[in-house]
Amino acid sequence: MTQVTMTVNGKAVSGDVEGRTLLSDFLRDGLRMTGTHVGCDTSQCGACVVHVNGEAVKSCTALALDLEGAEVRTIEGMANADGSLGTIQQAFQDYHGLQCGFCTPGMVMSAAALLKDNPTPTEQEVREYLEGNICRCTGYHNIVKAIMAASGQDVAAVAAE
């Protein structure tokens, strides 16, 4: 076992991990932060997306030891300081952007990464950006609506069929 140290949601954390320990395992099993979900564990579904040094990464496909010293942000870091839902989270609630909720942590983290680089994306850009996030409940219309709303745009024109 080797000690790894990183910053997660602004807080310095460390733990002993194996070479093969994935970031998703370190977050969930090591730190008991189970907001980050592991859906497929094959880097297809995107439920495990977190931010590493500000960029969206599939935490099931990155080694904890490879991220020594990294700044990591997870879904647990997306709420406001007073505990209320962050803008994107609130929009997912307002627009019913989830059903079972399993994919939601990854959807929110991907949405946040998109809006950081592209604050007012088109509907098409949102859909393309979510290529690596799979939802098996709803289809994607309400998720796209939520992200458009979180970016302050009118959602009336978003496809709803």
Add this chain to the structure above:
Amino acid sequence: MYNFEFSKPSTIADAVAALSSDEAQALGGGQTLLPTMKQRLAQTDMLVSLTGIGEMQGICVGDDGELCIGGATTHAAVAADGNYPGLASLAGRIGDPAVRNRGTIGGSLANNDPSACYPAAALASGATIKTNARDIAADDYFQGMFDTALEDGEIITEVRFPIPEVSNYQKFVQPASRFALVGVFVAKFADGVRVAVTGASSDGVFRWAEAEAALAADFSKAAVDALAVPSGDMISDLHGTADYRAHLAKVMTGRAVAAAS
């Protein structure tokens, strides 16, 4: 995934030393290798991460006008670079955004997946693959499905791309995997045209010589339309027959010529 020792050197020299053992394996962004190791299709005693080597990161334009990309540079970084639009467009369509933030050009070229995008760009551009030991021309580098000229322990430190006058990459995606069912990169230089096809052949990426000759004389979609489909040992699987892939290679080539800019 079987366990392994992990090391993360910060210089090329240290990485080469760490990889000198027979049991050591280099790790780029890990977007292919880690899933492969999870499935126990690959295992190693020592994994050597190349992501901490500063001298293998970044993009610049050399004095000779070539685009120099460090081997550990991510797809996202290449996609955001404006010097070679055809290459940036290709990089921006690999995998998905999160994969592009980790996956590296060196990792992709070292793996040489027969359906990967970067091999088409490297071969069509006449790129040079620079390693810790030597320079390898793209024409000599790709040696068949998952096979390259790299020796054990050899690291891709940089890839140098001559920038064509116009270029375009057309990717017909396999809808489930989003890999190229067939992808064609067309690059027009002052002294000729190069056409590379990925995803189609069981020999991996290849140059379509007949199309290059036709396009050198007449750079138009009509010149491609007049050709027979490329010959060769095309892949045939549940996603498409060999004939279908050969047909797609021609169609994608025509589209790439029409869209080249």
